[in-house]
Amino acid sequence: MQTPNANANVDGIAGIDPVLLQRIRMNEGLSQAMGGFHLSGWDAGRGIVQAGFTVQPQYCHSGGRIAQGGFITGWLDAAMAFAVILATEGQQTVNSLEIKVSFYEKVGPGPGRAQARVARRGRRVAFLEASLFNAEGKLAAQATSTGMLVDYQP
Secondary structure, three states: OOOOOOOOOOOOOOOOHHEEEEEHHHHHHHHHOOOOOOEEEEEOOOEEEEEEEEOOHHHHEEEOOOOOHHHHHHHHHHHHHHHHOOOOOOOOEEEEEEEEEOOOOOOOEEEEEEEEEEEEOOOOOEEEEEEEEOOOEEEEEEOOOOOEEEEEEO
């Protein structure tokens, strides 16, 4: 299964300034290891980041049918980090202090998407929320996280 190039169309993602996007794009190796994890949109008015990825069969257990929870957690965590980066216009990112994930539906091989937002941001701490949708478009997992804000160093 082919994964999308995480950095393709870096100047064409809806709602994200191309200069900022170029500066904050994910390391290609990490992106590919995460199934081509990539940003796909940013609604600055609502503060919601959209991301996509491909659930590879090798990320799955139960005969390659169900994604391992650590991968799901990673996709949610990455989306929340990008929500902080975009909400602060590339000035800050977040180091996770805790993360809680609730799993609702099976996530199997195929396309997936996540959305995330900063629920509340203080001077040093951020409270984050994310949702993950499976290939059928069903809400499959949700996460909340508390993180320490740090200056972003690309």
